[in-house]
Amino acid sequence: MSTQRVHLSIESKLDHVSLIGVLVRALATQLGYGNMDSFQIELAVVEAVNNSIEHSYLGEPNKKVDVSLAIGEGNFVLTIADDGIPMPSKVLAESDESASSDDFPEGGRGLDIIRQVMDSVTYERGSRNSLHLIKRLPSH
Amino acid sequence: MSTQRVHLSIESKLDHVSLIGVLVRALATQLGYGNMDSFQIELAVVEAVNNSIEHSYLGEPNKKVDVSLAIGEGNFVLTIADDGIPMPSKVLAESDESASSDDFPEGGRGLDIIRQVMDSVTYERGSRNSLHLIKRLPSH
Amino acid sequence: MKTETNRVGQTTVIKLLERRLGADKAGEFKAEIGKYVEAGETKIVLDLAELSFMDSSGLGALVSVLKMIGKRGDLTIAGTQATVQTLFRLTRMDKVFRSFPTVSEAVQALTPQDTLKG
């Protein structure tokens, strides 16, 4: 079976993000992931899309966030792409421990979650910004 | 609540169509449609995407089929769009009764299914071909 | 195309071990089931219990298998989920394919005493 691919996209408004979440979680379940993994995959993609909207586009609507899904070679690969301000290079590398002097910050947890639930997380700056998330497919 | 929108797209290969089907059915279920309706909505969108690939693009790969989903104002609106050969104008209007002299044809049932399961079916030729399918959202 | 085949008397019971039968798999399905018809099996039960989705192309493949069998035998269907069964109803193919809840009923429908009724 060759790699199967589908592309999702939404306008950069937080209102639309839940649709991406619902779709990705349902696909994960269909791919054989358990409830827990499917939830965590939804969580990771929602965090990434929220970041594109809030940080790359600074909340500006009418921009486009793309989520490409590829299933093949034992991996579920999710790529979240935008055309906004790239993530600063050190942000992805550092753990959230150092992120805030506040004991209980209200934000700053998204990337840490993504790193924890995914098997691989890479980021590409270029003509577009692309965050690549990889999760091993469940074994049959 | 304003209209929520998400766009899906695949390359024009039959291999990818099931992903669209799975995603749309899962979303339908989440929107509150019963099992039967969710299956039939999946069926309609899969028939429409298959038609774009097989008839509009004549099976040529590397083309794009778009499926836009909009939820709002009491309707679930699915738009299937391609840039291939448009559907002949009379095809959508006629019922499949007249379609074949063969009692048990192997094809020719897709559009009739779509018409039966959807509340509204319209087709637009233009710079692109767009098939608009509307299903009333389930009442709460 | 994953299948599991059993013989019950004169009948070949083919269980489809797939969740989907769409346009991408219709050709493969036709070829796979066609092999049995070519090998002389003309009483076939298709167990579709695993299927959660079938489209008109999948149904077209079933029609083509039925035509291959022709007057030499028959094909019945077992175990379709209620959702998949609506595809038969929407296309009026429920008048053409006899469908039964269980494999044993579908086998029963192909045994000689039944041909009197059928």
Add this chain to the structure above:
Amino acid sequence: MKTETNRVGQTTVIKLLERRLGADKAGEFKAEIGKYVEAGETKIVLDLAELSFMDSSGLGALVSVLKMIGKRGDLTIAGTQATVQTLFRLTRMDKVFRSFPTVSEAVQALTPQDTLKG
């Protein structure tokens, strides 16, 4: 933001009647629950049984409510689905928010005798 509120002794039990608490709803949630804190309610149980999804922004809203309450009272959580509970674990917020399977346990945890233990 749909909620349903009950009073049990000194405790306000707020049941969230939403399936998702994401970035799009976090502000609304904070405002809605914040109203109770501003009105002087400082023992709050949040019943999250209906939630099938929450993200870090939803969690941030919970943190902000907890901060509003501050030293004047406490907030406990009831009924989280196992999936949603992992969000607390992944962010180590399970050390900050006490979470209980049922509303009555969450209420119990806020009653005076318990403050000795807590």
